[in-house]
Amino acid sequence: MIMRFLHTADWHIGKELGAYSLLAQQTAAFNEIMQIARDEKVDAILLAGDLYDRAIPPTTAVNALEDMLKALNLTSELPIFAVSGNHDGPARLGAGKEWREANQFYLRTELAEAFVPIEFGNTQIFMLPFLDPLDARIYYEIENDSGEMRTINDVMTRVVADMKNEFTPGMQHVLVSHYYVTGSRNEDYTLTSETTSSVGGLKGIDVNVFNDFDYVALGHLHLKQASPSKNVQYSGSPIKFNTKEAQSEKGVFIVDIDDTGVNSKWMPLHPDKDLILLTESFETLIDADFYQQYERNGANLFSIQLTDQPQVSDLRKQLVDIYGEIAEIQFPKIQMEMNDVAKRLKEQEEVSNQTLIQEFYEEVMHDKLNQNQMEIIEQTLIGLSREVTD
Amino acid sequence: MIMRFLHTADWHIGKELGAYSLLAQQTAAFNEIMQIARDEKVDAILLAGDLYDRAIPPTTAVNALEDMLKALNLTSELPIFAVSGNHDGPARLGAGKEWREANQFYLRTELAEAFVPIEFGNTQIFMLPFLDPLDARIYYEIENDSGEMRTINDVMTRVVADMKNEFTPGMQHVLVSHYYVTGSRNEDYTLTSETTSSVGGLKGIDVNVFNDFDYVALGHLHLKQASPSKNVQYSGSPIKFNTKEAQSEKGVFIVDIDDTGVNSKWMPLHPDKDLILLTESFETLIDADFYQQYERNGANLFSIQLTDQPQVSDLRKQLVDIYGEIAEIQFPKIQMEMNDVAKRLKEQEEVSNQTLIQEFYEEVMHDKLNQNQMEIIEQTLIGLSREVTD
Known part of the structure; x- marks a missing residue:
């Protein structure tokens, strides 16, 4: 029995470039993905995290993502195996997930859920949401100062070992997850990707940790070229989010899995702009x-x-x-000047209020604060902090 | 066939008094409600809006409400008929509702859904979420300047007429909704309630609009004494939210409905403090x-x-x-002084930024701005506005 999956990730619904919403492009890309899923007669969707762009997405994004999920899972009756990524808010995204599961929409947002695979045809599908080593230490009841499980590679080694205890022999094993994974094949690409090894304070995971899985559907890096091996792949994001990706092609993987092995083919998407x-x-x-x-x-x-x-x-x-x-x-020049002010403020430990006010101003005025304005705020905050401590 | 419902509303999960979270009290009240539902062997829960206290509740509130809904609907297999209230964000609360419905958890957050009743035993249950007359004018394609559907009473008259077209003769008809409804019985109470007739710019609805329903389970007003008639009732909130309610008793209604009529009894809750x-x-x-x-x-x-x-x-x-x-x-005295400053600022059309900064400061510092601080901000905003227009 061959199981056929569509592997996609990093939809980042709700993302804006400046004040420009990418929703129209994201919806167009989604419609192409839907068409591919139908044409290729896939058995299920693997959706590897960062469904939303932020923990608290705007309601337009909530409505848009819900429409996509309904189209896939309720209208087209496609099973979905999904995890939350580092951009998703696990509690908000995960609200109601137990009800979704009754219709074969499996959404995992907590570590504890990673050890309960779903049997799907001849595959066992594990889903591991993005988490911080701290979350793992809490789950495994490891003291923070014990020196154990410091890196995400330590965490993943332990998590995969525990997953293997649940492996049913004779079945194929698939993992859906959302991390920075390194291998000899992808070093050049991960270095140039938007997400660097230091994002979230996490170092990368060695691809060899996943040797016992038949396929690992990853999200997190936005280019398929970042894939560390042919069985451990990044599908990348369906649309381009930044100009570093300007030369790259976007798409999804169609992945066939049976007991003779894994075959994946790349299906490019065709953005209209x-x-x-x-x-x-x-x-x-x-x-x-x-x-x-x-x-x-x-x-x-x-x-x-x-x-x-x-x-x-x-x-x-x-x-x-x-x-x-x-x-x-x-305006890179103005940005640099703002950074100088922020740096000075940080030394005075006022940076978080300053940043909040900057963001507040940008949101209200759809404009950035200029140097002069920044200085007024700086002085005000210093004045206020003296008031408070008086 | 007698159908037995538990009518509750206005849970306001996530509500805080100052910086004090009410979650422990809300959870205790919920546990009492669960016990009543079991002891009274109710057929379903009518949950009449304001599940959350805000459109963007904190994640602790999301997790708490989800735990309650799972306990009721997934663990205890109790059907739920719910609407969003004016405090809920319809898109966020409603995300995933289509999947919940497969397990008889009916959650309505949009006007269009109000005209599709659920047949439940011998009852037809309609659910009308809170909405603004503007939303209704959009739905009914009425020009804003036409003079039609200006008040919520106009809206409700039309909505109920359309609902009646869906009435199946011989069945009982129940409505779950979330509005300010007035009748001769409750005038004194609604006037002293937290929510006044002008909240949300809405006038009240005349109770007689609902004459053809056997029972209307309302949310919005927090005291059962605000109920306009014995068939159109407010259950009130499960816990006390403000000191105006200090003398009142909190609880839920158990409502029995069959073709001979409606019987409801009040079941008080017993807060530990x-x-x-x-x-x-x-x-x-x-x-x-x-x-x-x-x-x-x-x-x-x-x-x-x-x-x-x-x-x-x-x-x-x-x-x-x-x-x-x-x-x-x-500190009512300081509050009055702040109001004076706000009033002066309003005259200078700076009030909304000022208010935002006040709220920001209160959130960060858990303290209010004093007169001196207010003046610094006032001057800064005036300075900034000159910068912007320069």
């Missing part, structure tokens, strides 16, 4: 000789990094008039 | 002759309103040492 990064001065950006080399006005999505700091009042308007859809306009 | 309001000067509060009249040190929960503004640095500590558990200490 690409994400193009422009790092130029304002003068260059508004020069017809420059911009006419790009398809514009909705054909592409532009992310602009200004190399200068032009004093133009309708800067955004001018750029939108030329380029059409602009995801974000970044 | 009461909420006691003290409005006194600091001097009185620390006077043994005064405080010895109360059971203290965990036996009761105190809400303190200071009538003066004492210059005591360890005020909270002194009061906690005497009274044990204190939910909140209010």
Whole structure:
């Protein structure tokens, strides 16, 4: 019996670039994934974490993800094996999961659930949500200062050993999970990926930990090239989230598993628009000789990094008039100045309030604080903190 | 065939008084409700809105509510008929509701769902979530400036008429909903209730709108005395949320319905501690002759309103040492001064930022801003607004 899975991950529903929502592109990519699942007659979906972009996604994202899950699991009756990733809030995403399970939608958000595999055809499917070594030490009742289980590789070694106790001989074994896994094959790619080895304070996991699994469906890194081996793979995200991924192809894996082995094939997705990064001065950006080399006005999505700091009042308007859809306009110079202020504040241990106010201001004004404003806030916070301690 | 329901509402899971979490009391009350449901052998639970206290509840509240729903519906196999209230976020609370429904947990969060009754024994159960007249005008495709459906009473008249089209003759008809409903019986109580007729900009609904229902299980008002008739009732909240309710009894209704009519009985809950309001000067509060009249040190929960503004640095500590558990200490005098500042700011159209910063400060510091701090922020906001418009 061959079991056929569609492996996808890192949907990051609700993600925005600047104030630009990616929801339309994410929905289009999802519809392509649905079509592939139907055309390829897959038996189930492996969804390897980061369903949402944040622990508290906006309600538009909640509605969008729910629509996708309903289409897959309720309308198309496709079983789903899913875990929460580091971007998901386990409690919020996991609310109601026990009811979903009755319709073969298995969503794991806690470590304890990782040791209860689901028997599905001739496979045993294990699901391990993203967790911190601290969570694992609590689960295994290990003292924090014992020196045990310090790294995520330590944790995974123990978790996989406990999973193997549940292995039924003669069945195939699949794991769905969401971590940074390294192997000889992917070192170059993981280094250039958005997610570096230090994210979340976690070092990587050695791919050899998973040798006894027939297939490991990973999420976390957004490029399939980051896959450490042919049996331990990242599907990557369905759409491009940043300009480092501009040259890469997005897609899903179709994975066939039986007792003779694993075969996976890559199925590319076809986004209707690409994400193009422009790092130029304002003068260059508004020069017809420059911009006419790009398809514009909705054909592409532009992310602009200004190399200068032009004093133009309708800067955004001018750029939108030329380029059409602009995801974000970044001012690296101003960012650097803000970082300087933040650094000084950190030394005064005021950074968290400052950061909160920055975020609050950006949310309310859809604009960043300038140097002058930052200094007013800095002085105010220092004044307030003196008030409090007086 | 007699159908027996347990009618409860307004759980407000996640609610805090000041920084004091009510979760322990809410869990104790829930356990009592579970016991009543078992002892009374009810056929189903009617849960009339405000399951959560806020649209984005803390994860402790998510986990607590999910535990309660699992205990009721998955462990005890009790059907639940529930609606979202004005405190619930319909999208977040409603996520996954389609899967819950397979186990007879019916949760309605949208108007469109109100016209699909569930046949349950000899009853047809309709569920109408809280909504704004604006939502109804969108649903019914009524122009905002048409003058139609201005009030919630207009909306309810139309909604009930549409529900009646779905009535199966010979069955009993039950509605679960979450609104401010007025009748001759309850006028005194609704006026003194926390929720006044102007909350949410909504006027009340005339109880006579519901004449064709056998029973209407309401949420929204927190005292059973606010019930407009014996067939249109508020169960009230399971625990006391504010000191205006200090004299009232909390509980649930057990409602028997068959073709001969409706019988409901009140089942009181027995909180292990009461909420006691003290409005006194600091001097009185620390006077043994005064405080010895109360059971203290965990036996009761105190809400303190200071009538003066004492210059005591360890005020909270002194009061906690005497009274044990204190939910909140209010300073009405300082509040009035803050209102004065807010009023001045409103005239300068800066009130919303000011309010946000106040709330932010209170959340971070668990303390209120004093007059001096308020003035610094006022000046800063004015300065910032000049920066922005420059």
